[in-house]
Amino acid sequence: MRLVVSLLCLGLLTANGAARAQQTYPAPTQPAPTTRPAPVAQPPATTQPAPTTTQPAPAPTTQTPTATPPPPTATQPATPPPAPTAQPAPPPPPAPTVQTTPPPPPAQGPAETPSQRALRYSRFSSGSGGMLLVFTEILSGVVTGALLGNTFESKNGAYVGGVLGGLTLGTAAALYQYYVPVERNESLLAVGGAGLGFLAGFGYALENDLDSRNRAVMALLTTQVGIAGVLAATYMPGDVSQGDTALVAMSAIYAFALTGLVQHTLAIADKGETDTNLSPTLVAPALGMALGGLLAVPLELSPERVFKLTVLPIGVGAMMLVGGTALADGVAVPLSAMGGVVATFVITALATAEPPPGAPPTLYSRQRESDGIKALPVPVLMRAGRGGNSLVAGPGMLLRF
Incomplete structure (x- = not known):
């Protein structure tokens, strides 16, 4: 019995040593021998647990995974997986479009400093009344040029004269208002100067029996003198006040009305024996406009007061003239109309006297402001x-x- 146990222990030791040797020095390419699994398959080794518990030395023999040889396929070197191909980076997203304002068009005309351009009314005018001045010159050039062209022995004289006159004077006015500021009230006064100048020149030539060519030349000269006089008088920087503009217009209206009434009185007194020359009545508005410009220097009236001083006396004089013509005759009619104009003007001037600066408003003025x-x-x-x-x-x- 002892011999059998000794042989069994010797077999176990031999199997464990061979297994350790294979674990320490594994054969890389040679397969395991066919006789190596025989010690593992012995039934006595598994049925005798006593020797394994009494001897502490063979404790490492419990490593069952090392007792079995690795499979032949485990010894083959593992093939590396294919390297992943680098995917190209996606293109960056497009930049967001920014709404930009289009660049300004290139400047036309002479170079200007920023301060000068800031003072301009527009790209085409230095002042707010430049376009009205251009229109006035074009219209006056067409009318007076047509009158002058009609005096020549040509079939298209009036057309050619009107076109040349309008283009010439309109171009000159456009160049002037581009460099010199022409404000709104100045342009209105220029329109009045052109109209009254044409009336004075054409009326004077017509009443004095001048020929057609001299009449056209006189109308052309007086029209341009009226415009140039207004521009020369208002050449200083800044616009004319509304009160001064109204005062000039009032002076022209009164000059025409009073001169006409005086001539009407003289014509009635003459009893029609001689033809009345209307040149003074036609020239008087232009002279009254010039007189109003002189009065605007020392006087400063509000446009509301000038309106009242103009409408009320002229209205009363017109009513008296119409009523007197229907009810009476003779020089009493125009004289009474003139008296009504003068009396109403004085009363209106006293009733509409402006209070001094800083005076508190009266009860009537407060009521008028609220009405x-x-x-x-x-x-x-x-x-x-x-x-x-x-x-x-x-x-x-x-x-x-």
Whole structure:
């Protein structure tokens, strides 16, 4: 029995040593021998647990994974996996489009400093009234040029003269207002100067029996003198105030009305024996405009007061002239109309005197500021009948504002 146990222990030791040797020095390419699994398959080794528990030395023999040889395929070197191909980076997203304002068009004309350009009204005008001045010159050039061209013995003289006159004067005005500021009230006064100058020159030539060519030349010269006089008087920087503009217009209206009434009185007194020369009446508005420009230097009136001083006296004088013509005859009619104009002007000037600066408003002025437009019924007298020799009364309306 002892011999059998000794042989078994010797077999186990031999198997464990061979297994350790194979674990320490594995054969890289040679397969394991066919006789190596025999010690593992012995049934006594698994059925005798006593020797393994009594001897502490063979404790490492419990490593069962090392007792079995690795499979032949485990000894083959592992093939490396294929290297992943580098994918190209995606293109960057497009940059967001930014809405940009288009660049300004290239400047046309002479170079200007920023301060000079800031003071301009537009690219084409230095002032707000430049375009009105250009239009006035074009219109005056067409009219006076056509009158002058019609005096020549040509079929298209009026057309050619009008075109040349409009282009020449319009171009000159465009160049002038491009470099020199022409403000709004200045352009309005220039329009008035052109109209009154044409009326004075053409009327004077017509009343003095000048030929057609001299009449056209006179109208052309007086029109341009009226425009140039206004531009020369308002050449200083800044616009003309509304009060001064209204005062100039009022002076021209009064000059025309009073001169006409005086001439009408003289014509009635002369009883039609001689032809009345209307040159003073036609020239008077231009002279009155010049007089108003001189009065605007020392006087400074509000446009509302000038409006009242113009409308009320002229309205009263017109009513008296119409009523006197229907009810009476002789020099009393124009003289009474002039008296009504002068009296109403004085009363209106006293009633509309402006308070000194800093004066507190009166009760009437406060009420007037709070009131709006009022409509008042008034009686109206007008001519009636078949021959217009009678008067009839009717209802009327007066607007108060």
